[in-house]
Amino acid sequence: MAFGHQREDSRLILLREISQEGRIPRIDLAERTGISRATVTTITADLLRDGLIEEIPRVDGAATARGRPRVDLKIAGAAHLVAGVKVSGTRISLVLMNFEGTQLADHEAPLAAGRHSPDALAGHIGDAVAALVAKVGHATADLSGVGVGLAGTVDVGAGAVHWSPSLNVRNVDFAAVLTEQMGVPTYLDNDANLVAMAEKAFGLGRGRSDFIVVTLEAGVGMGIILGGEIYRGTRGCGAEFGHTKVQLEGALCRCGQRGCLEAYVAEYALLREADTALGTDTSVKNQIARLLEAAHAGDTAAASIVARAGRMFAMGLANIVNIFDPELIILAGEQMQFDYLYSDAVMAEMLKSIVQVDAAPPEVVIHKWGNLMWARGAAAYALEFVQERAAREGRIDAV
Amino acid sequence: MAFGHQREDSRLILLREISQEGRIPRIDLAERTGISRATVTTITADLLRDGLIEEIPRVDGAATARGRPRVDLKIAGAAHLVAGVKVSGTRISLVLMNFEGTQLADHEAPLAAGRHSPDALAGHIGDAVAALVAKVGHATADLSGVGVGLAGTVDVGAGAVHWSPSLNVRNVDFAAVLTEQMGVPTYLDNDANLVAMAEKAFGLGRGRSDFIVVTLEAGVGMGIILGGEIYRGTRGCGAEFGHTKVQLEGALCRCGQRGCLEAYVAEYALLREADTALGTDTSVKNQIARLLEAAHAGDTAAASIVARAGRMFAMGLANIVNIFDPELIILAGEQMQFDYLYSDAVMAEMLKSIVQVDAAPPEVVIHKWGNLMWARGAAAYALEFVQERAAREGRIDAV
Numbered sequence: 040m041a042f043g044h045q046r047e048d049s050r051l052i053l054l055r056e057i058s059q060e061g062r063i064p065r066i067d068l069a070e071r072t073g074i075s076r077a078t079v080t081t082i083t084a085d086l087l088r089d090g091l092i093e094e095i096p097r098v099d100g101a102a103t104a105r106g107r108p109r110v111d112l113k114i115a116g117a118a119h120l121v122a123g124v125k126v127s128g129t130r131i132s133l134v135l136m137n138f139e140g141t142q143l144a145d146h147e148a149p150l151a152a153g154r155h156s157p158d159a160l161a162g163h164i165g166d167a168v169a170a171l172v173a174k175v176g177h178a179t180a181d182l183s184g185v186g187v188g189l190a191g192t193v194d195v196g197a198g199a200v201h202w203s204p205s206l207n208v209r210n211v212d213f214a215a216v217l218t219e220q221m222g223v224p225t226y227l228d229n230d231a232n233l234v235a236m237a238e239k240a241f242g243l244g245r246g247r248s249d250f251i252v253v254t255l256e257a258g259v260g261m262g263i264i265l266g267g268e269i270y271r272g273t274r275g276c277g278a279e280f281g282h283t284k285v286q287l288e289g290a291l292c293r294c295g296q297r298g299c300l301e302a303y304v305a306e307y308a309l310l311r312e313a314d315t316a317l318g319t320d321t322s323v324k325n326q327i328a329r330l331l332e333a334a335h336a337g338d339t340a341a342a343s344i345v346a347r348a349g350r351m352f353a354m355g356l357a358n359i360v361n362i363f364d365p366e367l368i369i370l371a372g373e374q375m376q377f378d379y380l381y382s383d384a385v386m387a388e389m390l391k392s393i394v395q396v397d398a399a400p401p402e403v404v405i406h407k408w409g410n411l412m413w414a415r416g417a418a419a420y421a422l423e424f425v426q427e428r429a430a431r432e433g434r435i436d437a438v
Numbered sequence: 439m440a441f442g443h444q445r446e447d448s449r450l451i452l453l454r455e456i457s458q459e460g461r462i463p464r465i466d467l468a469e470r471t472g473i474s475r476a477t478v479t480t481i482t483a484d485l486l487r488d489g490l491i492e493e494i495p496r497v498d499g500a501a502t503a504r505g506r507p508r509v510d511l512k513i514a515g516a517a518h519l520v521a522g523v524k525v526s527g528t529r530i531s532l533v534l535m536n537f538e539g540t541q542l543a544d545h546e547a548p549l550a551a552g553r554h555s556p557d558a559l560a561g562h563i564g565d566a567v568a569a570l571v572a573k574v575g576h577a578t579a580d581l582s583g584v585g586v587g588l589a590g591t592v593d594v595g596a597g598a599v600h601w602s603p604s605l606n607v608r609n610v611d612f613a614a615v616l617t618e619q620m621g622v623p624t625y626l627d628n629d630a631n632l633v634a635m636a637e638k639a640f641g642l643g644r645g646r647s648d649f650i651v652v653t654l655e656a657g658v659g660m661g662i663i664l665g666g667e668i669y670r671g672t673r674g675c676g677a678e679f680g681h682t683k684v685q686l687e688g689a690l691c692r693c694g695q696r697g698c699l700e701a702y703v704a705e706y707a708l709l710r711e712a713d714t715a716l717g718t719d720t721s722v723k724n725q726i727a728r729l730l731e732a733a734h735a736g737d738t739a740a741a742s743i744v745a746r747a748g749r750m751f752a753m754g755l756a757n758i759v760n761i762f763d764p765e766l767i768i769l770a771g772e773q774m775q776f777d778y779l780y781s782d783a784v785m786a787e788m789l790k791s792i793v794q795v796d797a798a799p800p801e802v803v804i805h806k807w808g809n810l811m812w813a814r815g816a817a818a819y820a821l822e823f824v825q826e827r828a829a830r831e832g833r834i835d836a837v
Binding site for chain 1: 591593600601608609648660664665669670671672673674675676677678679681682683684685686693694695697749750753756757758760761762763764765790791793794795796797798800
């Protein structure tokens with residue numbers, strides 16, 4: 040079923056409002072959206088008939104003049120299922136979400152380290168998605184959409200991955216490969232954008248329209264939320280915080296350029312200097328732990344490595360503040376080992392390097408979370424597209 | 439006269455559409471704005487009665503079935519007058535604009551170098567505005583609004599100037615001081631924002647919704663246009679490109695911090711190194727000219743000063759690209775002496791430092807213009823507020 044343009048828009052506006060509020064009386068919908076009561080009545084009847092929303096008795100037990108219980112509207116959770124997927128260096132993390140945004144299951148699958156062909160990676164993701172939905176007795180075909188977050192440079196409009204550490208080719212329309220593989224519409228984005236999306240949907244950015252998320256994993260990522268939307272730039276390669284330059288002709292970065300922030304603060308950057316200070320240790324985790332211990336114990340070389348990373352990170356953050364003047368910066372990461380970058384000393388250094396005005400500096404909060412939160416962001420991302428399609432087409436089925 | 443909310447909104451939407459199109463048939467207004475034909479007819483009748491718009495015969499001489507000439511609608515230029523003011527180090531530059539955006543007069547007044555008290559600076563601005571309007575037989579009281587651009591950190595929402603090189607106090611509500619002084623509503627903004635506004639209204643950013651303007655004068659400024667609007671940040675101190683750090687513990691900046699981009703590329707930065715290379719010359723203009731000549735003639739020290747400034751500028755620009763991934767960057771400045779920063783070598787260096795994807799890099803264009811263009815931006819800024827007030831109140835008078 041298809042609707043006229045204006046009708047579609049009103050359906051989406053009402054769906055989103057109901058979704059945002061959780062439960063809401065019909066009469067409030069008209070008030071909040073500016074859509075007339077008559078139109079709200081017609082469209083909510085359609086949405087009920089399509090099974091996209093449902094009525095539930097008012098919590099306070101209020102009744103109408105005729106004695107019937109008053110009802111609120113809510114999203115019908117069972118209307119659609121979406122999966123969210125986060126691909127990291129050695130793992131695929133997934134969550135299953137219903138149309139209400141309730142998490143029904145999660146799953147983690149190992150992934151061989153290194154780069155994969157698009158078909159091979161799509162195969163691994165497809166297997167993991169099948170395992171996820173099987174946990175609650177479903178099949179992949181029951182999904183209405185899959186959101187996938189990947190490290191790298193993703194042009195969302197074109198569906199293209201310019202480059203990703205997980206793929207062995209450049210410029211591949213990986214969204215199309217995944218859609219083909221699973222038979223379900225797949226929505227791809229840079230993983231830091233999906234963390235920003237998760238912070239907005241159910242994290243520390245809830246109710247905020249403008250904030251910045253900086254992520255620390257193997258690399259340094261950034262998600263920018265402006266006016267409630269992810270800011271992507273024109274070619275899908277904005278928000279490359281890790282590759283902003285903090286030193287002219289500085290340290291060599293994995294990207295091939297010199298002086299990138301990542302080349303000072305990422306794991307590999309610390310490791311190559313740690314080898315110089317402490318001798319080689321083949322285990323990444325051990326060597327980072329040894330470095331931080333040595334720095335803490337007062338080893339001069341180790342301390343200078345860690346201190347420099349912290350100061351470069353502070354300088355990069357200060358630049359973000361000087362450009363965006365944000366209300367809130369969320370430092371999001373899974374790995375406790377980056378504590379030294381989130382230290383009070385680094386925050387103090389950052390505050391010294393921002394433009395000084397007589398107003399409170401931006402709030403900087405640290406949010407440590409696991410891969411499943413990234414996956415929830417991916418699911419929330421897919422949910423937005425599924426809502427749009429549902430508003431446009433009425434009841435929708437997986438392709 | 440005041441109107442209901444929805445009516446106000448429709449009046450403003452129609453005024454803006456007519457203003458943007460220059461001249462437009464009534465019927466196209468309904469089509470473009472989605473406002474019903476009946477409402478367009480009622481509101482345009484109101485706008486005609488209020489003298490805010492007028493009818494003019496269609497250029498092609500088309501007539502109705504009854505033989506009356508077909509008419510277009512246009513903004514009534516005479517409805518309102520606004521002034522735009524740009525305050526620079528030693529000058530006040532002004533333009534007078536009618537409600538259509540047509541420039542009626544311009545004026546430049548000298549300003550003593552250095553910092554002024556808010557009252558003294560407001561007095562100088564007031565005198566210059568009076569001289570401007572007198573050129574076409576008007577008085578300051580005939581103005582409906584004045585837009586003023588100032589270097590420094592301006593919190594537009596609060597009307598406060600956190601800091602400006604033109605003022606001897608911090609945190610002053612300078613918009614209120616100016617409004618009081620002239621008896622005309624005055625709208626204040628950072629001068630780089632007003633250049634961005636001018637580029638959007640009648641410059642190289644016309645028809646573009648997302649672009650960045652970098653300005654080079656005594657300092658380095660930036661204006662960010664996102665979604666057609668100036669991006670301001672939460673405290674009015676975003677877009678401080680000149681104070682992004684390009685070197686940890688680097689050269690001392692006028693702001694008191696170290697390593698700011700300005701501390702490498704601004705006039706004062708070059709001068710202090712020029713003195714070392716070439717000996718002191720008391721004239722700023724002479725010394726900069728001597729430096730550039732010496733660099734061109736192959737003097738090693740002079741060449742290294744100029745080259746470093748160019749490379750630091752390239753690094754700063756690359757960081758902007760890596761963060762915003764813009765479609766377009768406009769380098770705007772009045773002073774030909776900054777040619778070395780706009781050189782092909784600097785642009786090539788910038789392109790080497792941006793994240794490499796298989797898509798065309800952003801377009802970088804150089805737009806040299808004088809202080810009067812900045813003043814036009816200030817007038818366009820004031821015009822937006824006057825349009826809003828006119829939509830709300832019908833015919834408006836100066837306060």
